[in-house]
Amino acid sequence: MRRTPLQLIILTALTVLLSACTLTRPPAGQALGRESLPERDGWAASGTGTTGGSRADAAHTFTVSTHAELISALGNGDGTPRLIYVRGTIDGMTAPDGRVLTCTDFQEGGYTLDAYLNAYDPATYGRTQKPAGPLEDARRASAQRQAAQVKVRVGSNTSLIGLDRGARLTHLNLWVEKADNVIIRNLTLEDAADCFPAWDPTDGATGNWNSEYDLISVVTSTHVWVDRVDLSDGRNPDQAQPTLLGRPYQVHDGALDITKGSDLVTVSWSVLRDHDKSMLIGSTDKPAAPDVPTSDRGRLRVTLHHNLFRNLGQRVPRVRFGQVHVYNNLYEITDPATYGYSVGAGVGAQLVVQNNAFGLPAGVTPDRVLYNWSKPDLDLPQVRATGNVLTDGSEVDLLAAFNAANPARPLTGNVTWTPELTVAPPQDARTVPAAVRAGAGPR
Numbered sequence: 246m247r248r249t250p251l252q253l254i255i256l257t258a259l260t261v262l263l264s265a266c267t268l269t270r271p272p273a274g275q276a277l278g279r280e281s282l283p284e285r286d287g288w289a290a291s292g293t294g295t296t297g298g299s300r301a302d303a304a305h306t307f308t309v310s311t312h313a314e315l316i317s318a319l320g321n322g323d324g325t326p327r328l329i330y331v332r333g334t335i336d337g338m339t340a341p342d343g344r345v346l347t348c349t350d351f352q353e354g355g356y357t358l359d360a361y362l363n364a365y366d367p368a369t370y371g372r373t374q375k376p377a378g379p380l381e382d383a384r385r386a387s388a389q390r391q392a393a394q395v396k397v398r399v400g401s402n403t404s405l406i407g408l409d410r411g412a413r414l415t416h417l418n419l420w421v422e423k424a425d426n427v428i429i430r431n432l433t434l435e436d437a438a439d440c441f442p443a444w445d446p447t448d449g450a451t452g453n454w455n456s457e458y459d460l461i462s463v464v465t466s467t468h469v470w471v472d473r474v475d476l477s478d479g480r481n482p483d484q485a486q487p488t489l490l491g492r493p494y495q496v497h498d499g500a501l502d503i504t505k506g507s508d509l510v511t512v513s514w515s516v517l518r519d520h521d522k523s524m525l526i527g528s529t530d531k532p533a534a535p536d537v538p539t540s541d542r543g544r545l546r547v548t549l550h551h552n553l554f555r556n557l558g559q560r561v562p563r564v565r566f567g568q569v570h571v572y573n574n575l576y577e578i579t580d581p582a583t584y585g586y587s588v589g590a591g592v593g594a595q596l597v598v599q600n601n602a603f604g605l606p607a608g609v610t611p612d613r614v615l616y617n618w619s620k621p622d623l624d625l626p627q628v629r630a631t632g633n634v635l636t637d638g639s640e641v642d643l644l645a646a647f648n649a650a651n652p653a654r655p656l657t658g659n660v661t662w663t664p665e666l667t668v669a670p671p672q673d674a675r676t677v678p679a680a681v682r683a684g685a686g687p688r
Contacts (some may be wrong), residue, residue, distance in 0.1 A: 249666065268502065272408040273688040278306075279327045282428070282470045286668050287511030287548025295511070297404035297428030301328035304502075308332055308408070312339045312417075322400030331432060332408045337417035339394040348440035351390040354383030356441070362489060365444050369667045378436040388441040394456060395437065396420045399427055407431035410687050415479065418457075418581065422464040429688045430472045434460040435479030446490075448586070453492055459499035463507045475516040475539065475686050476500040481520055497521065499560070504528040507538040508544040514551045516686040521558035521583070524549075529567030530592045530620055542593065548666065549574060551677075553685040554587070556580060558593040562587035564596055564626075569663040570600040572671045575636075575681040581608040586616035588643075590626035590656055597664050599641065600632040602677040611641045612650035619654070629660040634674040639651040 280297040289295045298305070308330045318329045331610065338346040364370065364380045378386075384523035397417055399405060401424045407413075413433040421427050429607040439456035446452035460476045463469050476617065478497055500517050502509055502525040517523050545567025554561045555577040571588065578584050587603075590596055603614060619625050623646040630643040648655040 249550035253516065260407075268444065271556040273410075274330065274408040274412065277430050278404055278406045279329060282511060284664050284666055286470075287468045287550060288509045288546040288568075289468055289548070289667050290666055291509050291546070293426075293468065294332075295426055295428060295470045295509075297389050297426055297470070298326045298328040298402055299404055299428070300469045301326040301404070306330075309335070311335060311343075312337060313341050319397065319403070320475060321401060322398060324401045326402040327400075330405050330408050331412040331414065332657055333411060334413040334415060335417070336415050337397070337437075338415075346394065348391075351387050351394070351438075351440060352383075353386035353390060354379065356380060356383035356387045361444070365446070366490060367446050367452065368562065370446070375445055375447060375574050378444070384441050384443065384549040387416070388439070391440050399424065399429070401425045401427065404428040404430070405432065407433070407687055412687065418459055419461045419463070419489070420464070421462065421466045421469060424466045425468050427466065427469045428472070429461065429470070429474060429476070430493050433687055435477055436481045436497075438481055439498070440496075442494065442496055444490060451491055454489070454495045455497050456496050460503045461501045462499070463501070463510060465505045465507060467508045469503075469507070469510045471501065471510070471512045471515060473514050473685070473687050475518070477517070477519045479636075495521070499523065499525050502526075502528070503545065503547055506541055506544050508546055509583060510547045512547070512549050512552060514681075516553045516555065517557060517561070518553070518555040520556075523554070523557045523560045524562035525560055526567050526569060527591065527594075530565065530623060532566060532593070543571070548572075548664075550667070550671075551681055551685060553577070553681050556583075557587075559584050559585035559587075559616075560589060561587045563591060563616075564594040565591040565618075566593040566624075568595045568662050569678040570597050570599070570666075571601065572597070572667070573674070573677050573681075574601045574602070575678050575685075576601060576614075577604040578606060578609055579593070581606055584609055584613070587614045588628075589616040589618050590628050591618035592620055592626065593624035594626040594628075595660055596626070596628045596629060597660060597662075597663055598630040598633065599664070600674040600677065602634050602636050602674050602681075603641065604636040606679075610647040610650075611635070611643060614643050615656060616648040616655050617647070617654050625657060627660045628656045629658050631673070636678055638675050673685065
């Protein structure tokens with residue numbers, strides 16, 4: 246059908262108008278930047294609540310797309326409210342001039358991995374002492390250079406928000422230390438790999454490699470909300486690393502660790518996947534370590550809800566001392582060969598594991614979901630596990646299953662606190678898989 250000139254003019258105008266609307270439509274993450282943690286949404290809502298940088302003025306609102314821009318926007322940690330939007334992929338292994346960095350760019354003092362392996366091979370160096378000498382000094386110096394590049398300090402009153410699903414941080418460790426009131430949302434974080442893992446022949450019967458850098462580290466900080474993030478090893482899984490000195494060469498540490506007296510943290514609607522040591526809440530059996538300015542006892546209060554925990558080996562979470570509410574999460578265990586346990590109860594832990602759904606493959610039985618990390622003569626952990634189901638809808642009593650399989654090391658269910666900070670009552674665990682699969686992760 247031929248159109249009249251007037252119809253063509255109107256059609257052209259409508260096309261231009263629709264294109265303009267599409268181009269000016271704000272990214273999904275933009276509105277998130279002005280949001281605070283809802284009232285009663287877990288431990289981070291306690292007291293003053295968590296607003297992050299949602300009230301930042303125009304001068305302290307940034308959109309960043311490079312490593313250098315991110316560092317500049319985060320500022321000097323003076324506490325001024327800052328709202329930082331991330332656009333696209335920011336790679337921590339990028340020099341200020343845009344050059345891609347590799348591990349060799351950080352090597353100091355003649356360090357090479359081959360030289361390190363030769364120097365500390367247990368066949369010649371032995372297993373009774375940790376590495377010492379010039380090559381260990383060189384490894385440490387090299388590690389310090391990498392840390393200066395990949396550890397990104399996030400200060401108080403800051404919101405770090407991905408603009409859309411494409412917002413991604415790779416090879417970076419978000420380091421939230423001695424901060425209050427921080428929000429991290431709508432971001433994918435991948436592969437905070439350590440170029441210089443340390444060999445410790447005294448760690449266990451056959452030694453172990455130990456690495457630095459979590460994707461997110463919450464250290465001696467309060468009122469932190471982590472929401473709609475996706476955390477993983479990306480395309481660099483530990484399973485793909487070689488075996489060196491007889492042990493797996495591990496280049497990743499935690500996905501999201503909460504340690505050293507941190508308190509009042511909520512982790513919600515996030516995806517943690519394809520990783521081993523996922524979430525450590527409390528890093529020491531001593532309630533007040535020499536390098537911790539405050540005691541862990543009475544702190545480490547954390548809420549985890551509506552998260553997808555998929556293909557994780559252990560520490561989902563592992564808890565010491567804290568009152569931790571784990572509810573309405575979906576656990577998908579996919580590889581029996583790499584699975585250790587999900588919820589670890591350590592010294593003084595007070596865990597409420599409520600209305601979660603667990604997908605267990607053949608070969609993984611419900612008694613393996615919990616783990617008892619208690620130590621003699623130290624505060625016994627407490628675990629209350631109620632309303633949990635398997636993803637086929639059948640009810641499962643995790644505590645009874647664990648205690649039946651471990652009569653010599655049972656866990657007590659005598660938890661002395663009751664969670665009160667939830668926006669709504671925990672939903673029936675049978676509805677959790679659909680809700681979490683549909684809602685968790687960046688928008």
